[in-house]
Amino acid sequence: MITVFGEGRGLRVVWLLEEMALAYRLRPVDLLAGAEEDAEFFAINPAGFIPAIRDGDVTMVESIAIMEYVMARYGPTPLAPDPQDPAFPAYQQFLHLGEAGLATAMFFYVNARRLPTEAEQRNPTAAHTLAQFESRMDLVTRQLERTPYLAGETFTASDISVTYALNLAERGGGVVFDKAVQTYLERIRGRGAYGRALDACGATKAWYASAEDQ
Structure with a gap:
């Protein structure tokens, strides 16, 4: 196990x-x-x-x-398309973008929001990391205008990767997403496996709930 x-x-x-x-x-x-x-x-x-x-x-x-x-x-699992699958390049891109381009930047921005004064919260590093997050989000938004999932027509692990970053941005960073991204998140969060994972990760689920109440 x-x-x-x-x-x-x-x-x-x-x-x-x-x-x-x-x-x-x-x-x-x-x-x-x-x-x-x-x-x-x-x-x-x-x-x-x-x-x-x-x-x-x-x-x-x-x-x-x-x-x-x-x-x-x-595996094999449909969560990871075969390298010969036309969906594979987008899958690889968004699988890694979810951490390297989105979650890492948002992690530092969320931590800056915890600093005691507004001046400290708006420091140059925080502004830079938020700008980085927003620029990478353009890739996500553009893709979701084309396809229902980040790798194409089917849910893959790239959606797991990116959704974690979007949750962090929304719950911890106060980021408000446009309608297309919100619709995407509603669809992803409705998956049974997502609900079971949140139930297992009780501290994370509690933090998400408290952030929604603020």
Whole structure:
């Protein structure tokens, strides 16, 4: 059985496992207490960030790398189009854009919003990361004007990757998306596997709910 350490970006991994109907155990990690205080987790990832997985003798970190590993190891799965499939280039692009272009920028912007004064919150780094996020969102919006999912006509892991980033932006960054993106998110969030993943990731689900109430 695969053990997933930590929520946050671990939601991507749990959601993927739910989509693929694979058995897993979610092991909470309290980063506020310090990873070095959690001996089991620290042995898995001494760098101290989440998520990480343990799958037999395999340990891995980085949510997108973990997703690719799971799909390759336990596939084939329609969540990862074959390289000869016309949908493959878009799938690859948005799978990685979800983290490299969207979630990473939004992570720093969300943290800036927690600073005590408005002047600190509007620092140059925060402005730059928000601008980066918005420029990459143009790629998402343009794609959704063409197709119902990011890789084309079918839901894939690229939608899992990007939806995590959009959730972070909406719930943590106060970003308001246009109608096309909102419609896309409603469709994605209606998936049974997404709901089961959120139920498993209770802390994430609670944070999403509290953000909606603000």
